[in-house]
Amino acid sequence: MNDKPLYIGLMTGTSLDATDAVLVRFDERPQLLAHVSLPYPQPLRDKLMALNRAPQLALSEFAELSRTLGEQLAAAANALLANQSLHPDRVSAIGSHGQTIFHAPEAGMSLQIGHPAIIAKRTGIPTVADFRVDDMALGGEGAPLAPAFHQTLLSETDCAAGCALINIGGIANISLFRPGQPVLGWDTGPGNGLMDELCQQHFQKPYDADGQLAASTSPDPDLLAHFLQDPYFAGPAPKSTGRDAFHTQWVAERLNTYSRPAPSPLTLLSTLNQLTVQSLSNALKQENGGAWPKKMYVMGGGSRNATLMQRLQKAAGDGTEIGTSEQLGVPPEAVEATMMAWLARERLAQRPIALASVTGAQRNAVLGGVWLP
Structure with a gap:
């Protein structure tokens, strides 16, 4: 030292x-x-x-x-x-x-x-x-506080054509870097928090390791659309939220107003996984002119959820390279x-x-x- x-x-x-x-x-x-x-x-x-x-x-x-x-x-x-x-x-x-x-x-x-x-x-x-x-x-x-710090992790080559740093903890947030423009940062909504609570309630697991449970069934597209009707998702940056807004009671309230039969816990988990992906996707495109950044670095516990990461890559397409903060010198958990x-x-x-x-x-x-x- x-x-x-x-x-x-x-x-x-x-x-x-x-x-x-x-x-x-x-x-x-x-x-x-x-x-x-x-x-x-x-x-x-x-x-x-x-x-x-x-x-x-x-x-x-x-x-x-x-x-x-x-x-x-x-x-x-x-x-x-x-x-x-x-x-x-x-x-x-x-x-x-x-x-x-x-x-x-x-x-x-x-x-x-x-x-x-x-x-x-x-x-x-x-x-x-x-x-x-x-x-x-x-x-x-x-x-979020993170965008100013995230800038210290980036070299010129890490983000030459623009990039996003995405933190997926209990809540998900984005730092968006675009050449010649001020950095943007905002909370997009649920990260791992809703999924973790569901795993603890129904599967006696602290979280969905590697996203294996979510991968076992498809998300419910109608339920996903119902979740996305929450006004928070449509609001522009700057905005912030927390677990006091997105929690199990939030899920229960939306299930109570869902016109179809209640989903199984596995389907609900898969849909919540997709909710994190879709809310990130919608927010990125909304604030970045309808396009995905060329590079994204993911951190937080969500970076270890293989299903979430695969779905995020599918949403972004082949034109976006997705890695983790490990490439910037700091493990995602730290x-x-x-x-x-x-x-x-x-x-x-x-x-x-x-x-x-x-x-x-x-x-x-x-x-x-x-x-x-």
């Missing part, structure tokens, strides 16, 4: 499966040095999943959850330090996203729990967090946590993050607050 500053990034994400902690050094591109993943205790996961379906809780519950998740995040950072036999003094800062429990652009506010003061005190490392509200205070959506390390570095340097063209904010802003050990 050389003498360049080190940063830790912490990401919980919309899939609610684990806390990812990464150790990063920044050269021309981010250099991922280590990655650990700390699973959620089941009671904590259950509480957070319940909040997706009904985002209401007492202040006492809010406080308890924020403290509990703060301890979880700190434990992940400390596990990373122990894994690398690294003293906290070697790390310049931790960047922590926290767990989004409510995202309300119309109200100009977004709530993440997992208090950064607890992380800073438990690790002995300055912690940077609460990144979204600065953008929202300037009229922006506060999301990109968002690496972004948090980058945001921490940028906050300490007081550099504005170039998000105004993405979120609709009045101007770019320095993002986040700093909590000391």
